[in-house]
Amino acid sequence: MSGYCGAARIYDAVNADIDYSAWADFITKGLSRFGEGRAEPELVLDLACGTGRLTHELAARGFDMTGVDLSPEMLEIARERCAGQNVLLLCQDMRSFELYGTVGAVVCCLDSVNHLTEDGDLDECFSHVHNYLVPGGVFIFDINTRLRFEDSYGELAYVFPGTTDDGRETFCAWQNDYDPETRICDFGVTVFSESERGTGLYTRSEDEWAERYYTLGEIRSALSRAGMRFAASAGAAEGEVLPAGLDWDAPVTRGCGKIHIAAVAVK
Numbered sequence: 001m002s003g004y005c006g007a008a009r010i011y012d013a014v015n016a017d018i019d020y021s022a023w024a025d026f027i028t029k030g031l032s033r034f035g036e037g038r039a040e041p042e043l044v045l046d047l048a049c050g051t052g053r054l055t056h057e058l059a060a061r062g063f064d065m066t067g068v069d070l071s072p073e074m075l076e077i078a079r080e081r082c083a084g085q086n087v088l089l090l091c092q093d094m095r096s097f098e099l100y101g102t103v104g105a106v107v108c109c110l111d112s113v114n115h116l117t118e119d120g121d122l123d124e125c126f127s128h129v130h131n132y133l134v135p136g137g138v139f140i141f142d143i144n145t146r147l148r149f150e151d152s153y154g155e156l157a158y159v160f161p162g163t164t165d166d167g168r169e170t171f172c173a174w175q176n177d178y179d180p181e182t183r184i185c186d187f188g189v190t191v192f193s194e195s196e197r198g199t200g201l202y203t204r205s206e207d208e209w210a211e212r213y214y215t216l217g218e219i220r221s222a223l224s225r226a227g228m229r230f231a232a233s234a235g236a237a238e239g240e241v242l243p244a245g246l247d248w249d250a251p252v253t254r255g256c257g258k259i260h261i262a263a264v265a266v267k
Contacts (some may be wrong), residue, residue, distance in 0.1 A: 003199050016048050018241055019222045023109065026246040026260075027140055031105055033248060034128050034231045034262045036136045040194040041104020046131065047125075047141075048112035051079025052087070053254070059085040060108070066090065093123040102134045108141040110241075111258070113219075114211040117184055126226035128151065131266035139228060140262050148257040153185045158209035168194040173203075183184050216259060228263040235259055 013052045030083050031040055046055045049067030053073050065087045066250035069075050075089050082089070092098065094112065102130050106129050116207045117120050160172040171192040178185040187209050192202045220230045234243045234250040238257035252259055 006026050009200065011091050016243075018053075018110075020053045020057050022242060023054060024061060026242055026248075027058070027107055027109075028061060029140045029246060029258075030140050030232075030248055034264055035105075036264060040136075041103075041137065043103040043105075045095070045099065045103045045106045046059060046114070046127070047106055047108040049078055049089070050074045050110070050112075052081045052089070054107070054109055055089075056081050056085065057062050059087050066099060066103065066123050068092050068094065085166055085209065095121055095129055097132075099132050103137065104134055105138045105140070106133060108139075111142060111144045111211065113141050114144050114214065115209065117200075117210045117212040122127050122218070122222045123225060126222050126228065130226045130228055130265050130267075133228075133267075134267040135265060137265045139223075139233075139265065140234075140260070142258050142260045143214055143216075144211065144258055145218060145238075145256055146213055146215075147254065149178055149183070149185055149211075151238065152257065153211075154163060164193070167197045170194065184210050186210050209245070217259075219261060227266055229266050231262040231264050233259050 024068045035041070043231065044058060044063045044065055046067045046132040047064060049055045051068050052067055055067045060081060067078055067089045069078070069085060070093050071090065072091055075091055078089055090097070094108070095116070113125070116125055123137060133139065137182050155178060156176050162172065164170055173190045175188045176185055191205045192208065195201045195203055209246065216233065223230050232248055233252050235246045235252035235256035236243050236250070236258040237255055241258060243260065248262070266267045
């Protein structure tokens, strides 16, 4: 399974247009709706939490957060961002993580589930999620659709100029290679980061990772095998991250680039 190392420092700059506050609102609505009459969970796991932007937003809403991610570099940024909040951060694999006890909900966002590329990865991850959820606990996550893999990823190349939180310029050269037979897209990323603000001196780092396209049917089957009941799916249009109006009833159509999914642990 791939992770983010050299790209960690520019990750937020590349995703600067994502409204994580709205995403946290969307998740909170889902937790209330699919929690089967229970009060909102106090303990929430943010699986593959990355730089902690969503973790921070959910903690600000009063949730007792645990964040798990495989990348020490991403967790270093998350630790800075969540300083002073009730957040526990753990460097672990999303297929084999271990917690100190159960949680009321698990969230796994920004197509992190698509990073499970090997056969059996999905079952391992979902089994661990089910294991640490309380009975009736909610699992909320999202996946990228075939449209996003074929149109937005494909064999395209991108260059992202950006600025880090401390004002240093960055440039990210991003090359995609999608194989429709394996349904895996490989990403190669070269990052140029200004060593010190205003110096014009840059350091270079390279990173690579992969994502796998899963059908909604495959996801539903994996949830069932893990002991979770599929509760809902909501579509976000291609080019968008969240459903229009943060609506959990937004239909999943061929024009969707992302699908948000809610499931409930059956125990």
